Amino acid sequence: MASNQLIAFLVLVVTLLLQYNKNTFVEAQLSVNYYSSKNYYSSSCPNFPRIVRMTISSAVLSEPRMGASILRLFYLDCFVNGCDASILLDDTSTFTGEQNAASNHNSARGFNVIDKIKTRVERACPGIVSCADILAMAARDSVVMLGGPSWAVPLGRRDSRTASQAAANSSIPLPSSSLSELITSFHNAGFTTREMVALSGAHTIGQAQCRNYRERIYNDAKIDRAFAISRQRTCPIISGSGDGNLSPLDSLSPLVFDNSYFRNLVSQRGLLHSDQELFNGGSTDSIVREYSQNLLSFRSDFAAAMVKMSLLNPLTGGDGVVRTPSCGRIN
Ligand code: HEM
Numbered sequence: 001m002a003s004n005q006l007i008a009f010l011v012l013v014v015t016l017l018l019q020y021n022k023n024t025f026v027e028a029q030l031s032v033n034y035y036s037s038k039n040y041y042s043s044s045c046p047n048f049p050r051i052v053r054m055t056i057s058s059a060v061l062s063e064p065r066m067g068a069s070i071l072r073l074f075y076l077d078c079f080v081n082g083c084d085a086s087i088l089l090d091d092t093s094t095f096t097g098e099q100n101a102a103s104n105h106n107s108a109r110g111f112n113v114i115d116k117i118k119t120r121v122e123r124a125c126p127g128i129v130s131c132a133d134i135l136a137m138a139a140r141d142s143v144v145m146l147g148g149p150s151w152a153v154p155l156g157r158r159d160s161r162t163a164s165q166a167a168a169n170s171s172i173p174l175p176s177s178s179l180s181e182l183i184t185s186f187h188n189a190g191f192t193t194r195e196m197v198a199l200s201g202a203h204t205i206g207q208a209q210c211r212n213y214r215e216r217i218y219n220d221a222k223i224d225r226a227f228a229i230s231r232q233r234t235c236p237i238i239s240g241s242g243d244g245n246l247s248p249l250d251s252l253s254p255l256v257f258d259n260s261y262f263r264n265l266v267s268q269r270g271l272l273h274s275d276q277e278l279f280n281g282g283s284t285d286s287i288v289r290e291y292s293q294n295l296l297s298f299r300s301d302f303a304a305a306m307v308k309m310s311l312l313n314p315l316t317g318g319d320g321v322v323r324t325p326s327c328g329r330i331n
C-alpha cells in the first residue's frame, strides 16, 4: 500500500512540475487565435478583430493621416520596453510617462482612436482584451486600409503598469540620426540593418513637422534642389516660426502604402535627415535601391519585420494587467 501511495505522490509531483513548466514556458507565447475561444489564460472575445477593423476603417476614411499616426504609435510603444501599451498611459500630477518624451511630445497622435476601440471592446467583452493587443491589431489594419501588406497578428500581450520617459528618450531615434546611429538603435532592439530599412518604409505614409526637417532642407548637401525649395515654402528658416507646419514624408503618394518612399530616397528627396541617411553612399544604398524597384520584396519584408516588432518583450500570463476601463490609466 505504501508503494501505491508513493506512486500517487510521484504522479502528483510530476503533474505539478508539468503545470509549472506550462506556466513558465507556454505562457510566453502569443497566438493568433488568443481571443477566438476561451483558453487557459483568457476568456474569448470573438468580436475583437471586427471592432478594431470597423473603428480603424471609419477613422481612416474620415482622416486618412490617422492610419499613419496609429502605425507610428505602435512603433513608439514597441521600441520602449516592448509592446506593452506603455505609451498610452497619460501623465498625471504624480506620474510622468512617455507621451511627453522628446520624440512624442506634440507629435504622437491617435490616442482618441485607440480609446474609442477600447470602449467598444470593453462593452463587448469587459476586462479581456489588452490595450497592447488593440494597438497591434489597429496598426495592422491601418496599413491594410492604406493599401499596404497584411499579416497575422500574434495576440495575448498584457499591459504594463508603468512607462519610462527616460527609456523613450534614449531608445527612439531622432530625425537628426546618422546611418550608424539608426543601425545601432535598431540593433539594440534586435533588428538587422535590412529590417531597419524595411521598417523605415513606414514613412511612405504620414506627415512630419517643420521642426523635424528644417535642418535638412536648409543645411543638408545631399538633397534635390527643387525639392528643398518646395519644402522651404512650408517651413521658414527661423527656428520657432512655423515649427508645426506639416509636410508629407512621401511627397509622391502620402496616403498610399507603397514603395515610393524608397524611390524618393534614390532621387535625394527624403524629407528627414534620417531618411536620406539610408541612401547616402553607405551600406544600405543597395537595400533602398532594391525596395525602390521591387514592391513585393518591400511588402513582404515590411510585414515580416512588423510581426517581429510586435513580438518585442510582450508581458504575458500573470505579468502585467489588462487595463480597464481605459488605456490611459493604470487600473
Ligand atoms: C528609423 C528611425 C525613425 C526615425 C528617426 C523616425 C522619425 C520620425 C519623425 C521625426 C516623424 C515626424 C513626427 C512629427 O513631426 O510629428 C515620424 C513620423 C512617422 N513615423 Fe517615423 N521614424 C523612424 C522609424 C519609424 C518606424 C520604424 C515606423 C513604423 C514602423 C515609423 C512610422 C512613422 C509614421 C507612420 C509617421 C507619420 C505619423 C503621422 O503622420 O502622424 N517611423 N517619424
Ligand SMILES: *[C@@H]1O[C@H](CO)[C@@H](O)[C@H](O)[C@H]1NC(C)=O
Binding pocket: 100, 101, 102, 165, 166, 169
Ligand atoms: C526626455 O526628453 C525631454 C525633451 O528633451 C526632456 O524634457 C525630459 O526631461 C527628458 N526626460 C528624461 C526622464 O530624461
